[in-house]
Amino acid sequence: MFRKLVWGVLCIGIVFAGLGIAVADASKHNKGDKGNSVGMGSGSSHKKVENVIYMIPDGFSSNYAAxxxxxKGEEAIWDQHLKGxxxxxxxxxxxxxxxxAGxxxxxxxxxxxxxxxxxxxxxxxxxxxxxxxxxxxxxGLVATSTITHATxxxxxxxxxxxxxxxEIARQLVESEVDVLLGGGKNNFLPKSENGNQEEANLIEQAKEQGLRFVENREQLIDETDVNVExxxxxxxxxxDEALSPELHRVNTEEPSLAEMTESAIDVLEEDKDGxxxxxEGSQIDWAGHDNDAAWAMSDVAAFEAAVEEAINFANKDGKTLVVVAGDHDTGGMTTGANGSMELNADILQNVTTTGEYMASELNDDRSNVRNVVQSYANIELTxxxxxxxRESDDAASxxxxxxxxxxxxxxxxxNHTGADIPVYAYGPQANQFTGFHNNTELPKIIADTMKLK
Structure with missing residues (x-):
């Protein structure tokens, strides 16, 4: 890996008490796989996987998918790759x-x-x-939350x-992870620089260990284009904290999840060992906690664009497995409500901000409610x-x-619910995920496809 030569002289290996990645018995997971469909770049169903892109839409369940x-008005890119x-x-x-869950x-x-x-x-x-x-x-790790967030x-x-x-930030910098992209700069800076660390400047430490540092979309694209070799x-x-919701990202200098995914792949594919x-599409979960349907769907759309980047690479590469699996459901979203026999989720395309933002635009007596909702959601209120x-204790809700x-x-x-979660897979040995699983089986199946010792 890229950082081993630099970091190897700075620390000693960590001895882990748990061995959570025991290689799963191949016969357990070989469920009659006859090879993936045409165009999946898979070849033999038993072909070794060299690269894995593990994509986690936090809070996403089958009702989010529906x-x-x-x-969107059509199938998502992952729909044809549902396995279990x-x-x-x-x-x-x-x-x-x-x-x-993570x-x-x-x-x-x-x-x-x-x-x-x-x-x-x-x-x-x-x-x-x-x-x-x-x-x-x-x-590599990529997220739209702080990169130090749970997943x-x-x-x-x-x-x-x-x-x-x-502490998570410290461990990430001292780990051998080669690419870290997301929010949370404050967790890497000392209090003397308005950060959360007592004294350490983890950004400077990361630079000393061989990581290039970028902090806006333009720098990310320029650094990836120029220095990938x-x-x-x-x-x-x-x-400083999490990235902006997808609905607001256009007004910032922050990259999209798809751009971060593409940049991460560009850097990581230089390693010939895989x-x-x-x-992680982090904020699907946060939208679910807020019961904000427009925020949820716009962040799912941003996540789909990132999945498309991953699948496009996997299709060309032929040795890459893409696994898409949410960690849990958030909000208990339903597909249909209030006795209606119609799905009208397409109207959420007209919503341009989160509910929280709309609430922040209300004046003190909330006399502008009608105009705010009309402006940002294209909804004419009754x-x-x-x-x-006007009378609610929580206007955003x-x-x-x-x-x-x-x-x-x-x-x-x-909050979260206990709903079962779909798993989608594309690439060599994708059919190993066919069936009904416990979430603990997913990394074991991946380890099996990679032939990890």
């Missing part, structure tokens, strides 16, 4: 959070909610990204509290809806409810 088809479903419960809970999807072991990279007894678990690195592959952290960090993002890694931190890349928003109702999108929760 509503997205209505929103899987369960998501945590070690001590029927409903998982992103830390426990750990299961990264290590093959269940753990408690809030815990990253450790088993319930506190033992470190080796992740599939780390196992890939041990066999010489390059690695990306689960693949390269080991902490008992997902909220300890400064330098055999250096890349650290891109494009916001690579392991994790890409008098009753105007009064509901009231706006989101009305927008969802108009789109025939329902919600059952503002």
């Amino acid at each position: 509503n997205y088809r209505a929103y 479903m899987f369960t998501t419960h945590a070690a001590g809970s029927d409903i998982t959070d992103s830390a426990a 750990t299961a999807m990264a290590t093959g072991y269940k753990t408690n909610n809030g815990v990253i990279g450790l088993d319930p007894k506190g033992n470190e678990l080796k992740t599939i990204l780390e196992a890939s690195e041990e066999e010489g592959r390059a690695s 990306p952290a689960s693949f390269a960090a080991h902490v008992n509290d997902r909220n300890n993002e400064t 330098d055999e250096e890694g890349l650290l891109g931190l494009f916001a 690579f392991f890349l994790v890409v 008098e009753g809806e105007v009064q509901t928003i 009231a706006i989101n409810t009305i927008v969802s109702d108009r789109a025939s999108v329902g919600w059952t929760s503002t």
Whole structure:
């Protein structure tokens, strides 16, 4: 990997107590695979996978997929690659959070909610990204949240509290991950520079260890175009905290998820031993927590563009497996609501901001409710809806409810649910994912396809 020569003289290897990536028995996962369909660049169903792009739409379930088809007006790129479903419960809970789910999807072991990279007894678990690195592959993490958030952290960090993002940042920099792209610059800077670290400047440390640093879209594109052959890694931190919602990204200097994915692939493919890349569409989950249907669908669209980048590369490369799997459902989104027999999710295409932003544009007496919602959501409110928003203790929630109702999108929760999640796969041995699984099986199947020791 790119960073081994530089970092090898700066630290000693970490001994992991857990061995979460035991190679799955091939016979267990060979379910009559006769090879992938034409155009999938797969060849033999038993062809070794050299590269893996593990794509995680946080909070995404089958109802998100169904509503997205209505929103888009046609199938999503992943629909024809559906392979199976899987369960998501945590070690001590029927409903998982992103830390426990990410750990299961990264290590093959269940753990408690809030815990990253450790088993319930506190033992470190080796992740599939780390196992890939041990066999010489390059690695990368991409997210629209802070890069230190629960899901990306689960693949390269080991902490008992997902909220300890400064420690996660330290571990990410001291790991052998070659590409880190997302938000969360404050978690890498010292307090003297308005960051969250006590003293350490992890950005400077990362540079010393061989990572180039970029902090806006233009720099990302320029650095990737010019320096992909330098055999250096890349650290891109494009916001102090999380990146902006997709609805607002056009007004920033932040790259899209697709652009970050493309740049990560461009850097990582220079390693002739292969690579392991994790890409998270983080804010689908946040939109689900807010029951904000327009934000959810726009971020699913941004995630689909990133999946298209991955599949295009896999199609040309022929040795790359793309796996798309959400970590859990968020919000209990329904496909249809309020007794309607029609799906109107396409009207969400007209919404240009989040409900939270619309609420922030209301004046003190909320006398401009009608104009704000008309301007940003293209919805003509009834008098009753105007009064509901004016009188609500949570104007953003009231706006989101009305927008969802108009789109025939329902919600059952503002938290995660225990719904089963679809898994899609494209490339060599994609059919290994066929069937009904536990989320802990996913990294074991991937390890099997990569023939990890």
